[in-house]
Amino acid sequence: VVGTYTVSYNVSDDAGNSATEVIRTVTVTNAPNQAPLAVAGADTNSGDAPLTVNFIGDESYDPNTGDVLSYLWDFDDNGATSIGINPTHTFQNSGNYNVTLTVTDNGTPILNDTATIIVSVDPGPSATFSGSTSVSTSQPSVTGTLTIENGAVSFGLSGYGGSGSGTSLTFTISGIDTWYLSMVAGQSGSLDTPLIPEGTYTYTLSGSFGGTSGNGGGVGPN
Structure with missing residues (x-):
């Protein structure tokens, strides 16, 4: 448990002679914050326009127990974004889109990680x-x-x-x-x-x- 503790101990020899009592202070701190790991997935990453993609971010995790993660998806599509964990987005136009997921923890200091998925949208008939x-x-x-x-x-x-x-x-x-x-x-x-x-x-x-x-x-x- 995090905190400051006082530890005292005595040392004696086999003849029963005791040394002066020794007192020490021990401080226990939290482990250093570690960055989360962003894991971005999708049910499809190619198809004809308009293409609806269900994105998956819930496999992202944080090594520090108790840290809470926040999510930001950037769909590379005219500024469209989402803060959902598993959002859905429809690409109306053909092209290649670099979709990024940024996962941020609430530790000290605050750390984040980013993963990218490329979505290819064909013009369609x-x-x-x-x-x-x-x-x-x-x-x-x-x-x-x-x-x-x-x-x-x-x-x-x-x-x-x-x-x-x-x-x-x-x-x-x-x-x-x-x-x-x-x-x-x-x-x-x-x-x-x-x-x-x-x-x-x-x-x-x-x-x-x-x-x-x-x-x-x-x-x-x-």
């Missing part, structure tokens, strides 16, 4: 249309080039049958397939395509309208 992606009674047909990059993409076809006998839509990706969607007046509808592999295609979206008020439709990547 994308689809780009060169032209319009919607049709109406004033623009019943559109065509252009569709470019799919970084993986396969599916598309959603949706429309509304405003007036008259409603709306019928036709969406064609050259060399792949054609999809049809019909809506009666006053009702909406939707249809999803299967995954379309990356590449460059010609697309056409056209509509057949049985009325003039509110009829229309469009297409876009899911």
Whole structure:
């Protein structure tokens, strides 16, 4: 136990002669503070954007019994940080992120340690249309080039049958397939395509309208 203690003792020989009593003072102090060890983990460190990562800091520890640790995560993502032990962060953009965990104890003196994880975020699949992606009674047909990059993409076809006998839509990706969607007046509808592999295609979206008020439709990547 930490403290100052007085110790006294006597020495005697085998004839029973005693020496003068000796008194000593002994001081017991705390062991020197040792730095904690930061251990940073994650359930994944790579994937397509947006990438959600669950980080793990609870394996960090301090050699000094009784020291309390505090945590600071820097996600290297536009200043985003967290003081949680096991935080979650979503990386919206592609790139390589040097995520650091700093663990600090409350000893004397205060000490800390840092660990780093590299998270690699890929762009993810994308689809780009060169032209319009919607049709109406004033623009019943559109065509252009569709470019799919970084993986396969599916598309959603949706429309509304405003007036008259409603709306019928036709969406064609050259060399792949054609999809049809019909809506009666006053009702909406939707249809999803299967995954379309990356590449460059010609697309056409056209509509057949049985009325003039509110009829229309469009297409876009899911």
